[in-house]
Amino acid sequence: MTDPLQAFLQTNGLASAPFAPGSRYHGLPTAEHTRPDGSVVAFVKRRFVPPxxxxxxxxxxxxxxxxxxxxxxxxxxxxxxxxxxxxxxxxxxxxxxxxxxxxxxxxxxxxxxxxxxxxxxxxxx
Missing domain, CATH: 3.10.350 (Membrane-bound Lytic Murein Transglycosylase D; Chain A)
Incomplete structure (x- = not known):
């Protein structure tokens, strides 16, 4: 069964963020890596900490x-x-x-x- 809120967000072009606003990873881009066997692994791109x-x-x-x-x-x-x-x-x-x-x-x-x-x-x- 589809979550009605997620369906609404996707239909209206509003994607939910993968990380909560308080997370150290909020706002970081994600990427995907395809392994030799064809499986796909999603990951968060590198986070650089300011001095x-x-x-x-x-x-x-x-x-x-x-x-x-x-x-x-x-x-x-x-x-x-x-x-x-x-x-x-x-x-x-x-x-x-x-x-x-x-x-x-x-x-x-x-x-x-x-x-x-x-x-x-x-x-x-």
Missing amino acids: PASFALIQEHEVVAGDRLDNLAAHYLGDPLLFWRLCDANGAMRPDELTAEPGRRLRITLPAGVPGLAGDGGDAG
Whole structure:
């Protein structure tokens, strides 16, 4: 049975995005690869993360023992699934390292591309 909403969207040229607006992959293009056996594999094209200095700083958080990125994202960004924004803003390739050492200062920033106020620590202005 066809989903009536999806049928309406397709009929009217409105395709649903493959990723939710809060996803780190939202807005990225997708592509397909055809394997030698003829099967097709869809994938998301490469995501390039801007340098941490390009994110407008809101505030900093000093890590304490027991901090977790999902809890920090929920507290500062309103959604635990946005932990990846903390990773991007702090240049983390390994998310667990951000909270491994008490005393580390984490940058809490606006989303990429959202300008902050002059003197906020980001290049956006």
